[in-house]
Amino acid sequence: MKQTSAAVLLSLSAISLAHAQSAGQWMVNAGWMHMAPQDSSQPLTVNALGHTSTMEGTGASVADTDTFALTATYFVTDHIAIETILGVPPTLHLNGTGTLASLGELGNARSYSPALLAQYHFGEPSARLRPYVGAGVSYVWFNSVQLSAPLSSGQFLFSPATGTLLEGPTSASLSKSFAPIVNAGLTYNIDSHWSVGVSLSYVWLSSRATLTTHSAVGTVTTTAKLKIDPVTSFVSIGYRF
Template sequence: MKLKYIACAALSTISMASVTSAHAQSAGDFQVSAGWLHFAPQDSSGPFNVTALGQTVTKQGASASVSDADTFGLTLQYFVTDHIAVEAVTGVPPKFHLTGEGTLGPLGELGTAREWSPTLLLKYYFLNAQSKFRPYVGAGASYVWYSDVKLSQQMANGAFLYSPQTGTALTGPTSVHISSSFAPVVNAGLSYNFSKHWSAAFSVSYMWLSARATLTTNSAVGQVKSESKLKLDPIVTFLSVGYTF
């Protein structure tokens, strides 16, 4: 009887220990994750408006597209409860390529830029803290700005402003500015917990993002402003490995 009692106690202890070790994401935990971010813009561009000599003209058929991009991502997450977490997302700013389409198509690549988009999410995890698989949904916002914005040669010298009517009168050295903005984000994903500390996750996010590109050209007839609104709306996928402590 005594041996049976000891065996039962040992099994009970092992069982409790295994349950405890399965707590992978519970209240008070911090989790750091790192992995691969892929940005797939669902892009379109608005009218290309050129303002010169006090007049604004819309260049019909001028548009542009934005390439996909990959980069390294990093997150820090805090579990307020077993189900609710706050997550900060950052990473190496991805480099995007802007390519002309329509009447701008012959110019090829128009320029490149790096996008900074640190994001804050509020997430809800389903199932309990002992579960190996934990699906989640989230929502939040990102503040987006751009750096290392570079124009191609034909954009930098204003050749895109050439027309049979004005010739090269409006061309000249050109600079560019891309506006910053806040963007709402929704998120859904699945986490798999290998142990109390280690996990892997895959998520998909959608960001409502637009930006205004303003080109300033110093031409022979004065300053020329060219503007277009870019709708980016990227789908962002994130494959990561996490450590909980």
């Protein structure tokens, strides 16, 4: 009888461990991601007619945004995991501040930012609740850049000194960059496969905006560095296999 009971207990233990967050397992999470930029920007620098000048008081900020995201996590050991983050590229909306505040939205762009992180998961693999911390890097680029009318026409370059001389059709680009990430989260295991999770990440992200205006007196180049640094929260449902 004792031998039978011991065998049953060993079998149950083996089943429990087989479905734990342990070495060799994958976990896929899908959910909603909210980005809250902690942003700042430098004034616009204008290069025209062989001279460089700064448009003092100009600035821009990035609005909060939401998107659908996916993560795939592989457990290298019972505690160390590698996670990749993908999802639907969010649209970032850039608004004028300072002397540009009256222009409202300056433009928008799609942001692509796949990321790779290394994580440490605390607690036993079979625990219901497992907190974790992680760090990694994202590669960020932008496309589908659209400018509002005051920027696409070069109207923002009007000044008492030059009048409308520097205005003209304008296009924009945003620089690519690698962005370090740190994050922390919590996973609650509902059963052997399903779980829910929450996480919070901070990303050190900067980009240089370049506006190219084709004016009557030649090409005018306007640049500004924008620090975005979003705090990103992620609420998700996970499946482990």
